Amino acid sequence: MLVALAGGVGGARLLAGLVRVVDPTEVTAVVNTGDDMVLHGLYVSPDIDTVVYTLAGRANPVSGWGLATETWTVMDELATLGGETWFRLGDRDLATHLYRTHRLAGGASLREVTAELARARGVRIHVVPMSDDPVRTCLTLAEDAPGAPAGTEIAFQHYFVRLAHAVAISALRFDGAGTARPAPGVLDAIGEAGAVIACPSNPLVSLGPMLAVPGVRDALRARRDAVVAVSPIVAGVALKGPADRLLAELGHESSAVGVARLYADWAGTLVIDEADAHLADAVEAEGVRAVVAPTVMSTPAVAASLARTVLDAAR
Amino acid sequence: MLVALAGGVGGARLLAGLVRVVDPTEVTAVVNTGDDMVLHGLYVSPDIDTVVYTLAGRANPVSGWGLATETWTVMDELATLGGETWFRLGDRDLATHLYRTHRLAGGASLREVTAELARARGVRIHVVPMSDDPVRTCLTLAEDAPGAPAGTEIAFQHYFVRLAHAVAISALRFDGAGTARPAPGVLDAIGEAGAVIACPSNPLVSLGPMLAVPGVRDALRARRDAVVAVSPIVAGVALKGPADRLLAELGHESSAVGVARLYADWAGTLVIDEADAHLADAVEAEGVRAVVAPTVMSTPAVAASLARTVLDAAR
Numbered sequence: 001m002l003v004a005l006a007g008g009v010g011g012a013r014l015l016a017g018l019v020r021v022v023d024p025t026e027v028t029a030v031v032n033t034g035d036d037m038v039l040h041g042l043y044v045s046p047d048i049d050t051v052v053y054t055l056a057g058r059a060n061p062v063s064g065w066g067l068a069t070e071t072w073t074v075m076d077e078l079a080t081l082g083g084e085t086w087f088r089l090g091d092r093d094l095a096t097h098l099y100r101t102h103r104l105a106g107g108a109s110l111r112e113v114t115a116e117l118a119r120a121r122g123v124r125i126h127v128v129p130m131s132d133d134p135v136r137t138c139l140t141l142a143e144d145a146p147g148a149p150a151g152t153e154i155a156f157q158h159y160f161v162r163l164a165h166a167v168a169i170s171a172l173r174f175d176g177a178g179t180a181r182p183a184p185g186v187l188d189a190i191g192e193a194g195a196v197i198a199c200p201s202n203p204l205v206s207l208g209p210m211l212a213v214p215g216v217r218d219a220l221r222a223r224r225d226a227v228v229a230v231s232p233i234v235a236g237v238a239l240k241g242p243a244d245r246l247l248a249e250l251g252h253e254s255s256a257v258g259v260a261r262l263y264a265d266w267a268g269t270l271v272i273d274e275a276d277a278h279l280a281d282a283v284e285a286e287g288v289r290a291v292v293a294p295t296v297m298s299t300p301a302v303a304a305s306l307a308r309t310v311l312d313a314a315r
Numbered sequence: 316m317l318v319a320l321a322g323g324v325g326g327a328r329l330l331a332g333l334v335r336v337v338d339p340t341e342v343t344a345v346v347n348t349g350d351d352m353v354l355h356g357l358y359v360s361p362d363i364d365t366v367v368y369t370l371a372g373r374a375n376p377v378s379g380w381g382l383a384t385e386t387w388t389v390m391d392e393l394a395t396l397g398g399e400t401w402f403r404l405g406d407r408d409l410a411t412h413l414y415r416t417h418r419l420a421g422g423a424s425l426r427e428v429t430a431e432l433a434r435a436r437g438v439r440i441h442v443v444p445m446s447d448d449p450v451r452t453c454l455t456l457a458e459d460a461p462g463a464p465a466g467t468e469i470a471f472q473h474y475f476v477r478l479a480h481a482v483a484i485s486a487l488r489f490d491g492a493g494t495a496r497p498a499p500g501v502l503d504a505i506g507e508a509g510a511v512i513a514c515p516s517n518p519l520v521s522l523g524p525m526l527a528v529p530g531v532r533d534a535l536r537a538r539r540d541a542v543v544a545v546s547p548i549v550a551g552v553a554l555k556g557p558a559d560r561l562l563a564e565l566g567h568e569s570s571a572v573g574v575a576r577l578y579a580d581w582a583g584t585l586v587i588d589e590a591d592a593h594l595a596d597a598v599e600a601e602g603v604r605a606v607v608a609p610t611v612m613s614t615p616a617v618a619a620s621l622a623r624t625v626l627d628a629a630r
Binding site: 038039040041042043071073074075077078080081082083084091092094095096098099101102104105116117120121 | 356358411
């Protein structure tokens with residue numbers, strides 16, 4: 001049994017590689033829900049959807065979110081009504097949110113609904129939210145943004161989508177994390193896994209919320225030797241998203257070494273890209289074993305190869 | 316200034332006739348919200364939407380609900396997910412519900428949101444919900460229905476759409492009506508109107524919820540001479556929907572006379588169809604003046620003519 005901690009695109013891609021090299025039913029993906037939000041009354045869970053759509057072979061490879069084959073009838077009509085359309089929900093994607101919102105309102109847990117949606121789309125790994133309780137990633141603006149002066153705390157998608165993460169941040173907070181419980185089975189899965197993979201997701205806003213849920217970090221620490229992380233920072237930059245800037249803005253080093261420093265207490269091994277081979281010694285100086293491999297998952301074959309590297313490193 | 320009390324299709328058609336013969340900005344339509352419901356997390360207001368879509372020239376003339384030009388991408392995808400699709404929400408129609416739900420969640424009243432939606436669709440009459448507070452029409456089954464044995468109380472759309480109103484009813488209740496307040500302006504509009512028109516809507520489940528909101532019936536009684544109702548029962552049957560059966564099931568007479576009896580305390584005049592000309596004396600025996608005219612609004616011209624008849628009757 002394998003556990004993978006995943007955010008959005010980077011996590012989804014590594015999972016897509018993993019299912020090419022191991023039995024999918026042996027994999028539990030614990031997915032970030034700090035990005036979740038209610039939009040137009042609908043419960044939207046971006047990272048879970050990215051993971052499910054990717055594993056279902058239906059993710060949009062260009063945008064990194066939503067479905068590959070999509071229409072925009074609802075959003076176009078909503079625009080004519082003067083509605084808010086900065087977070088674009090495709091017509092088929094909307095069905096996911098309608099289903100989820102309806103089931104949650106009926107008393108189902110996010111874990112149950114996620115399992116139903118994954119099953120309905122033919123996904124065979126276990127996709128599990130990090131928590132059934134609300135944890136919301138909030139960011140404090142370090143500079144003025146349209147409609148939100150410096151010092152304002154905004155929700156993750158406001159930062160990520162509405163402001164296109166083109167604004168500096170001074171603080172990060174995971175609202176609700178203090179009282180959230182890991183989703184049922186998450187701690188047991190970490191405790192029993194042959195290997196725990198920390199996918200190349202944003203250390204601060206993808207893995208960060210997960211680590212903030214009481215019990216998760218301790219569970220990982222107890223399995224440190226079995227934890228293999230993949231650095232999402234390659235040659236100092238994030239392949240996607242604002243991880244590099246967020247790290248720098250919040251006082252960390254935007255490098256594989258900075259990632260090693262952040263993960264050192266709970267990850268025994270860090271896979272770093274060949275471009276960062278020269279940092280292997282510095283990573284190991286942080287007490288984390290360094291494994292050098294190609295980590296840029298430009299094709300499913302590279303993702304599968306990276307998955308194999310990670311599994312080998314865990315042995 | 317004119318006030319029209321309206322349910323769905325019958326109300327919408329008479330309003331469409333009315334705006335052909337008077338200045339639309341002089342008309343306030345008070346619309347039933349007893350049919351409203353939350354579906355997939357979205358606040359759906361069927362009668363308000365039928366009125367707005369009809370006046371915007373975008374109503375589906377065949378189905379009697381939804382938009383004329385519509386696609387079903389979201390519902391089709393929801394079906395593949397195993398979601399509930401008995402209440403079909405078209406893609407463009409969904410934009411209305413997203414807009415409404417978002418605004419309500421942001422603290423706007425239903426009255427404000429309804430005005431925004433009407434304005435956005437170019438509707439010039441004032442479309443006002445009967446109340447900003449929730450009033451929900453509930454029906455008790457007189458016989459077994461699939462998944463709901465006799466004696467069960469079900470919501471209106473469950474009865475109307477899911478069971479296709481093909482089941483007998485033993486009781487009717489307007490949940491929340493006891494504490495609901497008329498939407499701001501409704502009582503004043505009734506008090507000041509040159510004429511109050513009760514559209515040919517279902518007496519029990521379209522006008523009934525409105526009359527159950529404290530203050531509305533008294534306001535109408537105070538203006539009885541100015542109130543002109545149009546019978547939705549023609550030759551003993553409802554032109555659309557279950558009004559005839561509901562009347563009979565709940566102990567009323569399914570005829571223009573039965574309608575007169577129900578409305579006698581607050582309506583001075585009842586317009587009955589030419590097919591019911593022989594009932595004029597019986598209507599008047601109920602203390603309600605009878606006006607005989609063509610009431611079957613098969614074309615906009617007939618609707619306009621009926622609107623003129625109603626206005627003449629109010630003078």
